Amino acid sequence: KEVCLNRIWQKPEEAKISVFDRGFMLGDSLYEVIPFYEGRVFALEEHLSRLKYCLKEISLDFDVEMLIPYIEDAVRRSDYASNDAAVYLQVSRGAAPRSHFFPEKSEPIFLLYSFPVNLRGFENKHWKLLISEDIRWHRCDIKTTSYLANTMLNDKSYKLGLDETLLVKEGIITEGSHSSAFFVQDEIIYTHPEGHQILSGITRKIVLDLCRNLGLELREEAFPFSEIAYADEVFLTGTTTQVMAISEIQFQDNILFQSSEPGPITRKIQEAFIQRTRNLQV
Numbered sequence: 001k002e003v004c005l006n007r008i009w010q011k012p013e014e015a016k017i018s019v020f021d022r023g024f025m026l027g028d029s030l031y032e033v034i035p036f037y038e039g040r041v042f043a044l045e046e047h048l049s050r051l052k053y054c055l056k057e058i059s060l061d062f063d064v065e066m067l068i069p070y071i072e073d074a075v076r077r078s079d080y081a082s083n084d085a086a087v088y089l090q091v092s093r094g095a096a097p098r099s100h101f102f103p104e105k106s107e108p109i110f111l112l113y114s115f116p117v118n119l120r121g122f123e124n125k126h127w128k129l130l131i132s133e134d135i136r137w138h139r140c141d142i143k144t145t146s147y148l149a150n151t152m153l154n155d156k157s158y159k160l161g162l163d164e165t166l167l168v169k170e171g172i173i174t175e176g177s178h179s180s181a182f183f184v185q186d187e188i189i190y191t192h193p194e195g196h197q198i199l200s201g202i203t204r205k206i207v208l209d210l211c212r213n214l215g216l217e218l219r220e221e222a223f224p225f226s227e228i229a230y231a232d233e234v235f236l237t238g239t240t241t242q243v244m245a246i247s248e249i250q251f252q253d254n255i256l257f258q259s260s261e262p263g264p265i266t267r268k269i270q271e272a273f274i275q276r277t278r279n280l281q282v
């Protein structure tokens with residue numbers, strides 16, 4: 001499959017970036033993953049507006065709108081156009097002599113490509129989680145490719161045969177290493193408020209909207225680590241994760257939370273999510 005590097009579709013093995021690219025050298029770049037359900041893009045505006053926000057936060061001048069035809073092209077050009085897929089999109093500040101300050105002149109570069117992803121059947125799966133200290137920086141709202149901390153954290157659960165790592169900062173759950181976290185207790189849904197401590201997940205936003213439509217009680221309040229054992233339901237959200245029920249949460253050698261099947265609130269949200277993404281209703 002071809003990739004698009006700076007407007008030119010080419011074979012991945014022929015696509016070249018400079019060794020002085022700031023994304024490569026310093027992690028000075030941003031990314032998005034945009035889902036396509038049966039060939040239809042989902043929440044494109046939300047993804048592009050988050051990218052715009054992140055570009056502004058890192059003082060990078062880049063025209064986000066020009067990406068739209070390339071994003072649509074990415075899926076059209078693939079032979080899985082009528083199946084589920086996603087587009088990976090990355091914008092780097094570009095090549096410049098290495099410096100810690102942002103260079104006055106650099107040509108941003110963008111890379112995008114589509115890949116097949118199975119977005120069906122998530123409601124029949126469940127994940128087991130590991131709890132770990134949130135060792136990330138103080139601007140988790142910026143969707144940078146500098147995901148070394150996230151990958152170190154995710155690798156801990158992977159090595160244990162678990163599915164994702166849930167992060168604790170100062171006694172509260174922030175989010176997962178690549179997902180947003182939700183807790184249900186006494187029929188109230190809790191999720192960490194937006195701010196510098198979490199990524200403003202697009203799926204999180206969609207789920208908040210679905211909860212309001214469904215008349216579910218929702219609080220954008222951090223859930224304490226000490227309450228995990230007393231949660232009724234836990235689920236994670238993300239673009240490819242969608243709405244994933246959690247069956248177990250481990251901390252060191254203890255199991256803090258266990259649930260043999262998705263709870264009724266998780267189920268309701270999953271159903272509404274399927275309807276929304278498959279263009280049925282809600």
Ligand code: PLP
Nearest residue numbers: 178179180199201202203238239
């Ligand atoms: N939180 C983190 C740290 C992430 O990396 C991601 C996705 O990659 C998410 C949350 C979920 O965000 P979204 O729903 O926009 O995919």
